[in-house]
Amino acid sequence: MRRRQPGKSGCWGKGKGAWLRRTVRYVIAVIAALGFLESMGGCVTDTEAMKLNWEWPAGRKTDTRLLVKVLKVEKEGKGLFGIGQSPSTGRYLPDARVLRGEIVKEPAASGAAELVLRLPARELPEVAPGEVLGLGIIGGSVCICIGKLPDELHGESARDWLSSMRCG
Amino acid sequence: MARSYIVHFAGDQVGLIVRGKTSHTHEPGVMEQHADVILPDGSPMGFFGEGNDGSFNKSGMGMHGMVYDYSELLKHRPYYIDCATAKGYNVISTFLIFYVGGAEAKKFSDYWANLDKSPGSFNILGGNCSTRASGAFQAAGILSGGIPGLDTPNNLYLQLYREKGKTARIDSGYIGFSPRTGGFDLLVDVP
Numbered sequence: 001m002r003r004r005q006p007g008k009s010g011c012w013g014k015g016k017g018a019w020l021r022r023t024v025r026y027v028i029a030v031i032a033a034l035g036f037l038e039s040m041g042g043c044v045t046d047t048e049a050m051k052l053n054w055e056w057p058a059g060r061k062t063d064t065r066l067l068v069k070v071l072k073v074e075k076e077g078k079g080l081f082g083i084g085q086s087p088s089t090g091r092y093l094p095d096a097r098v099l100r101g102e103i104v105k106e107p108a109a110s111g112a113a114e115l116v117l118r119l120p121a122r123e124l125p126e127v128a129p130g131e132v133l134g135l136g137i138i139g140g141s142v143c144i145c146i147g148k149l150p151d152e153l154h155g156e157s158a159r160d161w162l163s164s165m166r167c168g
Numbered sequence: 169m170a171r172s173y174i175v176h177f178a179g180d181q182v183g184l185i186v187r188g189k190t191s192h193t194h195e196p197g198v199m200e201q202h203a204d205v206i207l208p209d210g211s212p213m214g215f216f217g218e219g220n221d222g223s224f225n226k227s228g229m230g231m232h233g234m235v236y237d238y239s240e241l242l243k244h245r246p247y248y249i250d251c252a253t254a255k256g257y258n259v260i261s262t263f264l265i266f267y268v269g270g271a272e273a274k275k276f277s278d279y280w281a282n283l284d285k286s287p288g289s290f291n292i293l294g295g296n297c298s299t300r301a302s303g304a305f306q307a308a309g310i311l312s313g314g315i316p317g318l319d320t321p322n323n324l325y326l327q328l329y330r331e332k333g334k335t336a337r338i339d340s341g342y343i344g345f346s347p348r349t350g351g352f353d354l355l356v357d358v359p
Contacts, residue, residue, distance in 0.1 A: 055243045055244060056242065056243055056244070056246045058239065058242040058243040058246075059242075060243075085199050086199045086202075086292060087187060087188065087199075087200075087201070087202040087245075088202045088203075088215075088216055088217060088290075088292070088296055088297040089216065089217045089218070089231065089290075089292075090216045090217060090218035090219075090234060090244060091218070094247070094257055094259075120257075122256065122257060
């Protein structure tokens, strides 16, 4: 029976470089397979909620402003192998939080009653469930500013505050 | 001792910035680092993956590649281009800047202009920010080969350091870019 020898061609490759290439190919295959399997069963939540991602204003003006009652705030998970935490992916946010809220002032263009917003912890004001936030939105899916509604404001005064909320 | 200074780019320098690398000797984790480059006019540029829609690309493979210039970084990564925001987020970067010839500078800029037009795909393994940054250094003739080992920003940094380190300006700190006529100045705030 012939046996492959280290250092020869074929499966053994040629030294450390070939070993590294084989390892990388193997890791890619495993990651791709796990990613696919996770995608089969991992995306069934939040179909009713408006989903917002965070970007910084960069001189842009909001086209929609909403009042949102906080339901809960959670630290975002790291995802598959922590890939969601790679700063090279556009989706990455430092120390991300996921805010779920009930829309107090419904936008004309959306019938959603709730929303889910991903944002960096540093941008999130200190809030507890039941408190109200103002959000500035652009393009229907990007939140570019956030502020906490002062406790003493309600109704029309809350809406006035929202329209004058500083953004950027 | 804390100090601040400005690096003026006049068309004859290029640079690599490794985000999350806190010193020359620091070796950040694979998921804690990102590479951007500095063009000869001082512009920051970087390659990112977008399109994580919860499907196959959730694995970091087969994402859409995107080039972020200063205006895109302002929207997505202000702590990479503004010193005060970098301090707030405690994002320390290490950079390596060195002089290049006119032809090298042009090829380096052209590479990024072409990548911006046609960025292709982003893959966390073998097609990421450091892969594209390496491509620019190779296209310009600054580096003769690809990144030894895995394509990571720190491995590219170490390769550049070995080949260009003797004449390069190397430092770590909070980094910002200040727009000026015809380009940008690099602002460095060393904690």
